[in-house]
Amino acid sequence: xxxxxxxxxxxxxxxxxxxxxxxxxxxxxxxxxxxxxxxxxxxxxxxxxxxxxxxxxxxxxxxxxxxxxxxxxxxxxxxxxxxxxxxxxxxxxxxxxxxxxxxxxxxxxxxxxxxxxxxxxxxxxxxxxxxxxxxxxxxxxxxxxxxxxxxxxxxxxxxxxxxxxxxxxxxxxxxxxxxxxxxxxxxxxxxxxxxxxxxxxxxxx
Amino acid sequence: xxxxxxxxxxxxxxxxxxxxxxxxxxxxxxxxxxxxxxxxxxxxxxxxxxxxxxxxxxxxxxxxxxxxxxxxxxxxxxxxxxxxxxxxxxxxxxxxxxxxxxxxxxxxxxxxxxxxxxxxxxxxxxxxxxxxxxxxxxxxxxxxxxxxxxxxxxxxxxxxxxxxxxxxxxxxxxxxxxxxxxxxxxxxxxxxxxxxxxxxxxxxxxxxxxxxxxxxxxxxxxxxxxxxxxxxxxxxxxxxxxxxxxxxxxxxxxxxxxxxxxxxxxxxxxxxxxxxxxxxxxxxxxxxxxxxxxxxxxxxxxxxxxxxxxxxxxxxxxxxxxxxxxxxxxxxxxxxxxxxxxxxxxxxxxxxxxxxxxxxxxxxxxxxxxxxxxxxxxxxxxxxxxx
Numbered sequence: 001x002x003x004x005x006x007x008x009x010x011x012x013x014x015x016x017x018x019x020x021x022x023x024x025x026x027x028x029x030x031x032x033x034x035x036x037x038x039x040x041x042x043x044x045x046x047x048x049x050x051x052x053x054x055x056x057x058x059x060x061x062x063x064x065x066x067x068x069x070x071x072x073x074x075x076x077x078x079x080x081x082x083x084x085x086x087x088x089x090x091x092x093x094x095x096x097x098x099x100x101x102x103x104x105x106x107x108x109x110x111x112x113x114x115x116x117x118x119x120x121x122x123x124x125x126x127x128x129x130x131x132x133x134x135x136x137x138x139x140x141x142x143x144x145x146x147x148x149x150x151x152x153x154x155x156x157x158x159x160x161x162x163x164x165x166x167x168x169x170x171x172x173x174x175x176x177x178x179x180x181x182x183x184x185x186x187x188x189x190x191x192x193x194x195x196x197x198x199x200x201x202x203x204x205x
Numbered sequence: 206x207x208x209x210x211x212x213x214x215x216x217x218x219x220x221x222x223x224x225x226x227x228x229x230x231x232x233x234x235x236x237x238x239x240x241x242x243x244x245x246x247x248x249x250x251x252x253x254x255x256x257x258x259x260x261x262x263x264x265x266x267x268x269x270x271x272x273x274x275x276x277x278x279x280x281x282x283x284x285x286x287x288x289x290x291x292x293x294x295x296x297x298x299x300x301x302x303x304x305x306x307x308x309x310x311x312x313x314x315x316x317x318x319x320x321x322x323x324x325x326x327x328x329x330x331x332x333x334x335x336x337x338x339x340x341x342x343x344x345x346x347x348x349x350x351x352x353x354x355x356x357x358x359x360x361x362x363x364x365x366x367x368x369x370x371x372x373x374x375x376x377x378x379x380x381x382x383x384x385x386x387x388x389x390x391x392x393x394x395x396x397x398x399x400x401x402x403x404x405x406x407x408x409x410x411x412x413x414x415x416x417x418x419x420x421x422x423x424x425x426x427x428x429x430x431x432x433x434x435x436x437x438x439x440x441x442x443x444x445x446x447x448x449x450x451x452x453x454x455x456x457x458x459x460x461x462x463x464x465x466x467x468x469x470x471x472x473x474x475x476x477x478x479x480x481x482x483x484x485x486x487x488x489x490x491x492x493x494x495x496x497x498x499x500x501x502x503x504x505x506x507x508x509x510x511x512x513x514x515x516x517x518x519x520x521x522x523x524x525x526x527x528x529x530x531x532x533x534x535x536x537x538x539x540x541x542x543x544x545x546x547x548x549x550x551x552x553x554x555x556x557x558x559x560x561x562x563x564x565x566x567x568x569x570x571x572x573x574x575x576x577x578x579x580x581x582x583x584x585x586x587x588x589x590x591x592x
Contacts, residue, residue, distance in 0.1 A: 063538075063552075067538075073537050074537075079326035079327070080549065
């Protein structure tokens with residue numbers, strides 16, 4: 001896949017493994033990334049690793065804990081802690097696929113990205129291309145997550161992605177994805193019920 | 206190897222007994238000095254005269270002299286101004302070591318500027334400077350000491366904090382550094398470096414005074430015994446002064462003497478630092494100070510010494526400004542009250558071991574293989590670095 005002008009750098013990698021990675025960014029850069037958004041990291045060999053933001057974590061340290069428990073602080077010092085201090089916001093990303101030589105795969109990449117690699121937010125065209133590829137197999141990575149609000153992540157992802165496909169007249173994408181979810185969750189009735197509940201909520205928005 | 210705790214344990218009891226005895230003697234001496242302090246405060250003018258007489262007659266002196274306020278008076282927290290600028294600077298350093306492959310010194314100064322009332326994010330800066338290669342050796346070829354590097358750092362802090370002030374800064378402007386305002390306390394400085402540095406500090410303050418920029422030195426948990434020294438002078442001049450234990454090894458710090466006299470958020474009276482030593486320097490900053498109880502509760506007093514230039518001490522309005530700003534800034538970190546701005550400057554400036562080694566590697570890499578003229582890192586230092 002190709003780099004587009006609209007992809008926005010939102011952070012740099014702190015740590016990674018094949019199935020997930022964590023990037024750090026400053027609070028000033030936090031207005032762009034959102035839960036469920038599709039992001040990517042480009043490797044030195046020009047291949048790209050794709051992921052979904054599963055968690056955004058605001059770190060603390062002993063000074064922040066003191067400020068929280070202490071007297072009221074001036075607004076200037078709140079800003080100092082948010083924007084000046086070296087406490088990166090952590091963006092946790094679930095790997096959902098990769099692209100090599102322009103070919104997309106919804107499997108895990110052979111190697112994880114490296115620390116300090118740049119994390120980019122994918123633009124609309126790229127989101128459409130990646131999520132419409134094949135039979136939307138990337139969604140299985142989300143369903144594999146444990147101890148995380150999978151339904152909420154799905155809702156956040158679909159709320160961003162569904163309108164992008166509808167804008168280009170692709171109304172079948174969402175229906176196909178729902179069918180995919182039903183297939184994947186056919187043996188897990190309680191979970192399927194919750195997911196369908198989230199999808200219903202999404203359709204009524 | 207960990208500590209040999211059995212060996213420490215063997216001596217611990219004796220150590221504790223000695224410490225307890227020392228504390229008992231200190232408490233007794235504090236009580237005696239309190240009586241003497243009360244007596245001295247009854248006639249502040251006489252006390253002042255005694256110190257001025259000592260100033261004329263003694264060649265070496267380090268004591269406190271009351272200014273216009275009664276020495277036993279305290280002053281409540283003044284109102285905090287809504288708009289002002291607070292700057293803080295703090296530095297750390299790498300001291301050249303003969304054990305390393307390359308001898309180098311580095312100064313790292315953290316700067317923090319907050320413009321209160323603006324709502325703006327404070328400005329931070331970090332200035333890292335290698336000390337010139339020729340400067341890291343003394344005249345007799347030895348490496349400069351930690352005190353020498355500390356002196357360079359203190360001077361840079363004062364220069365850089367001045368350079369950070371702009372005409373756009375919200376007035377009034379208060380700059381604060383950690384430690385005494387003058388730098389006479391670095392007793393190991395050789396040659397004329399000490400007096401040269403004092404002259405620089407003096408000239409910097411003259412610029413500050415011209416621009417009405419207020420400077421302050423904040424000394425947390427101060428250990429000086431200027432009031433004890435002052436009371437010694439008073440006692441010697443009095444025929445009927447109360448007796449004080451003659452164990453001169455026990456010096457009662459001003460902090461201990463005043464801690465139950467200054468309520469939370471109050472400050473003490475103003476004093477001037479009287480410091481005479483040889484060689485005397487004409488161009489020296491005249492420094493005044495007060496003790497500030499930065500604690501929020503009377504039951505837990507925590508005294509800091511705040512040093513200000515003498516010209517600031519002449520203006521009650523400016524003294525109130527320093528008092529209000531530093532107390533309130535320390536309350537931001539109220540579990541262990543210490544000015545937030547200074548803490549941030551320190552946080553910026555700290556040089557860690559990994560960074561020390563990075564700088565050394567950077568310098569070594571620039572020799573491009575021509576490093577043979579330098580001796581490698583010492584074996585002792587190598588093994589110290591192994592885990």
